[in-house]
Amino acid sequence: MSASLLAPIAALLYLTATGLHLMHIFQQRQGLSRGVAVMGSIAMVCHSIVAVQGVSVTGGLSLGFYKISALMFLAVNLVCVLLMLRRPLQNLLVVLFPLSAMSVLVSTFAPETASITTQLPGGLLLHIGCSILAYAVLTLAAAQSALVAAQDYQLRHRHTHGIVQILPPLQLMEIMLFELLLVGVVLLTISIISGFIFLDDIFAQHLVHKTALTMLAWILFSVLLWGHHKLGWRSQTAVRLTLAGFAALMLAFFGSKLVLELILQRG
Template sequence: MILASASPLPLILSVLAALAYLLPAALMHRMSVRSAHAWVAVAWLLQGILLVSGLLGEPPHFGFAPALSVTAWLVAAVYAIESLIYPQLPTRWTLSTIGAAAVLLAYMFPGGPMSPSTSVWLPLHLAFGIACYGLFGIAVVHAWFMNHAEKRIRQGKDSQSGLPLLTLERLTYRFVAAGFVLLSATLVVGMLFGEVVYGHAWRWDHKTVFSVLSWLTFAVLLVGRTGFGWRGKRAATMLYTGSAFLLLAYVGSRFVMEIVLSRTP
């Protein structure tokens, strides 16, 4: 459901952040790379302020759209750090467009207020879960770059990847491995300490089923890659499938609760 804020400040910050993301994307052929990076940095900071204000507000709010916004924010942060380590990595303005859409979506659908009785451990649990989204999100972005580069190479064109394919592939699956570790920790915490974190024991609801399916998919992917040398389209398909399951686990279930059923869990 859409929750209108009593203060115009969130709307102003959301519009400014979206414009700061979109401006370099719209003017990418007429704006220097340095100026474009500066605009994206401003947008990223404004988006961070909005996310913190939502999570630390009175009462704190969270839902499917803020979860997507945090994911986009983390992906942008990781990509910016990578660009410093690998300057040849090309700027991808599609990410700026996604960032702008995520900011506006989070304003329109800020989620529901968290219960005052919420455990102090729940925000930490959410942080681990959202970090998983960010790591797998950047892995999906890298896999798309890799597949696009491979396709261009087969067509006899410049790959435009900015990095050797093997380097891009290693980066992709390092993010997958790191995300898998965090996802495993998140599931273990939910399984062993569910009553402390959620106020109820572990239960097999839609979120749990999709989370476990995601974990199994990534486990098969990592075993297949390490033990059987899976690469290319097969490995990328497994990555996309596991990420889709993970997206359905929290964002999908919250979307149904908030938008389809018009109630907050």
């Protein structure tokens, strides 16, 4: 089935699943309803086909701004679903599903912005794969930190209704945040090391900003993990450093691609 047909189906299912899950939350019910699970699963299957068709073109791979965005949100969703088998992260779907709907539509109907990459050795594939997984996990960490911030604010102001009633205890929320950060930093470390090894010049003019911002994000996340382990940093400190690192990481990837492909039109 063509991507032009599957993309609207995936988007519609994502948005419908979001609406159902919001109703589930407003009713202060725990867990994930069967309807959300079924529609979300079908949407991700359609999303997978669209994303693979988008990046796989005749003669090589298309890793343009719009195509890679759909692939990254697919990775975020898959990682979230996998982690939900162990941790209650289902409330993150309220943010992830609408963004996924937008990414799959834009990926399908927006014009191509990058030239086709014909040769990708195994080492470079490792770098790209670890980068996508690192971005996926750290995106979940950023979303989780936003929930921690909202929950901490309400508890500090003695608000016992609203988001406090539907989220796990704050201590568990923080544990999940630091678990995501640890996994994300490990993947980001592998991505950076493989980039130094397999890229011809990681500090080339068109890569230097991406490299510098990625290193900045790695430093911020690593300092946060060290501070949490050694000094007991948590709550607002964790939220601020997580969001700062995530902003640097997103600028490193999407910012550089946005400038090169959409403004300078250099694929």
